[in-house]
Amino acid sequence: MNSKNYSRGKLTDKVFKYTALTFTLFALAILVILLVDIFSKGLARINWDFFRNLPSRHANRSGIMTAMAGMLSLLFFTIIIALPIGILAGVYLQEYGKKSRFASFIEINIANLAGVPSVIYGILGLTLFVRILHMGNSVIAGALTLALLIMPIIIVATREAIKAVPHSLREASYGMGATKWQTTSRVVIPSALGGILTGIILAISRAIGETAPLLVIGALVYVPFIPEGPNDQFTTLPIQIFNWTSRPQADFIINAAAGIIVLLLITFLLNGIAIYIRNKWYKKIKY
Amino acid sequence: MSLPIRKKEKLIEVLMMCCSFVTVLTTIGIILILTLEAIKFFSEVPIGDFLTDTQWTPLFSDKHFGILPLLSGTLLTTTIAILVAVPLGLIIAVYLNEYASPRFTAFVKPILEVLAAIPTVVYGFFALQFVTPLLQKLIPGLNGFNALSPGLVMGIMIIPYITSLSEDALRAVPRSLREASYGMGATKFQTAFKVMIPAASSGIIVSIILAVSRALGETMIVAIAAGQEPKLTFNPMESVETITTYIVQVSMGDVPQDSLEYKTIFAAGLTLFLFTFILNNISFFVRKRFQNKYE
Numbered sequence: 001m002n003s004k005n006y007s008r009g010k011l012t013d014k015v016f017k018y019t020a021l022t023f024t025l026f027a028l029a030i031l032v033i034l035l036v037d038i039f040s041k042g043l044a045r046i047n048w049d050f051f052r053n054l055p056s057r058h059a060n061r062s063g064i065m066t067a068m069a070g071m072l073s074l075l076f077f078t079i080i081i082a083l084p085i086g087i088l089a090g091v092y093l094q095e096y097g098k099k100s101r102f103a104s105f106i107e108i109n110i111a112n113l114a115g116v117p118s119v120i121y122g123i124l125g126l127t128l129f130v131r132i133l134h135m136g137n138s139v140i141a142g143a144l145t146l147a148l149l150i151m152p153i154i155i156v157a158t159r160e161a162i163k164a165v166p167h168s169l170r171e172a173s174y175g176m177g178a179t180k181w182q183t184t185s186r187v188v189i190p191s192a193l194g195g196i197l198t199g200i201i202l203a204i205s206r207a208i209g210e211t212a213p214l215l216v217i218g219a220l221v222y223v224p225f226i227p228e229g230p231n232d233q234f235t236t237l238p239i240q241i242f243n244w245t246s247r248p249q250a251d252f253i254i255n256a257a258a259g260i261i262v263l264l265l266i267t268f269l270l271n272g273i274a275i276y277i278r279n280k281w282y283k284k285i286k287y
Numbered sequence: 288m289s290l291p292i293r294k295k296e297k298l299i300e301v302l303m304m305c306c307s308f309v310t311v312l313t314t315i316g317i318i319l320i321l322t323l324e325a326i327k328f329f330s331e332v333p334i335g336d337f338l339t340d341t342q343w344t345p346l347f348s349d350k351h352f353g354i355l356p357l358l359s360g361t362l363l364t365t366t367i368a369i370l371v372a373v374p375l376g377l378i379i380a381v382y383l384n385e386y387a388s389p390r391f392t393a394f395v396k397p398i399l400e401v402l403a404a405i406p407t408v409v410y411g412f413f414a415l416q417f418v419t420p421l422l423q424k425l426i427p428g429l430n431g432f433n434a435l436s437p438g439l440v441m442g443i444m445i446i447p448y449i450t451s452l453s454e455d456a457l458r459a460v461p462r463s464l465r466e467a468s469y470g471m472g473a474t475k476f477q478t479a480f481k482v483m484i485p486a487a488s489s490g491i492i493v494s495i496i497l498a499v500s501r502a503l504g505e506t507m508i509v510a511i512a513a514g515q516e517p518k519l520t521f522n523p524m525e526s527v528e529t530i531t532t533y534i535v536q537v538s539m540g541d542v543p544q545d546s547l548e549y550k551t552i553f554a555a556g557l558t559l560f561l562f563t564f565i566l567n568n569i570s571f572f573v574r575k576r577f578q579n580k581y582e
Binding site for chain 1: 292295296299300302303304306307308309310311313314316317320321324375378379381382383386387395397398399400401402404405406407408409411412413415416417443446473474475476477497500501503504505506507510511531534535538539544552553556559560563564566567568570571
């Protein structure tokens, strides 16, 4: 009786083990299938002209030049808005107001913001920036919307990175007579820089892939010119992909796949850099 | 130095405080905009109609403003996604934490994280161009736009959310509990399901809540692959429209501002926001409440 139970237990154990392994491999397989599917559809379409051409009614003459240019100018403004505010806020919450009620209120608030669907940020951007502040569907309106969207990510990453800085470093700095800000800016932030940088790159990667909030604020799907300033209209690579995907003609689907290859390469490159920095930083500084 | 050091210190602190206050302003902005515009909407459409009417046709000449069809579309795709993501994500987490070798885990985890890093428009393309044709071979007569395909793909996308948060929770369970279970002669399976998962339950619940909230708010996958027909149905074979898709659809169209049609996106947005807001707060408090359980 006892040994029968035991062997049945062992059997369940084995069955589960291999089922679970299958599930794990299944999830990995989906990723492989997705990549193979997209590369097989789009790789042949990628050539120099694809990067150089403007969008067109003719699929084989369409390119991603304006989408790439729009994406870069959008990112530029998003970063210069979100970075300083996000990092300073993260530093403040972790170093200065850790125990205060204000800080714990902000903590709940940030946890909430991180969970707000991106399309809701689009509604906020549409009403506040596009309409109330009369920015129109411009690069700057898009950048402000994305900046608000990625700010919680930067703040959380900054806090995590700063949390990992050992207390002894701060004490040593205070012991030398440094003030709080001197300690923070010359000891704590430099020590946490690897973690902060990793978070920033992941936030940028997130901003690059965002489509919905930009569609809501009125980013155009057809932009035959390169935005020259923050007040110009724009399109981005994911929006261009969305536009091509929703067309019935097979040639546009190929364009979409080619655009996705470019988008994925950018995303993977950024994530790779983030992982590289994280590993390197952890190796360099061992407390 | 132009400023005395004490003043400079104080100034920097105030500046940093203002930066963190931006996040509060963002929340206030979202809530104010959604509520104020939704109030304008509800001054024209009775809230009872909004909650009970079974048709959503604001863009047609015969206008109906019932949120139920959008809500059913949203819940349907979310349910499918959760049915995929929770068992798979949880079992993978248990496998990586209890069975797999550390080398295998170190190899698999970063690859799984890639699933979460892929932009959603890519998943939308994958759902429409690969999964739907595949499903149409298995299920003859399946609509080209349906709830099933984007639901499944969304489930794949949120697996890493479940796996990584659940794995953290499992890892936080003290070794002694597992050792005690082994010491009693329990198998790994018994230990995982009767000791580890119950002990890590709060973290696992948080991961599931966050995954639900993520699925509710997902836009591009459903906008591309689920179609844009608001229908009150729970049939996964049919095309549906989610709240998020509707918001994108209206903002991409030529709906004049200040029209009633335009205001519908705020009422729909507020509905979506309330759902995710409640879920996020529950998860936040579960996490806070059980954070120090084993410390």
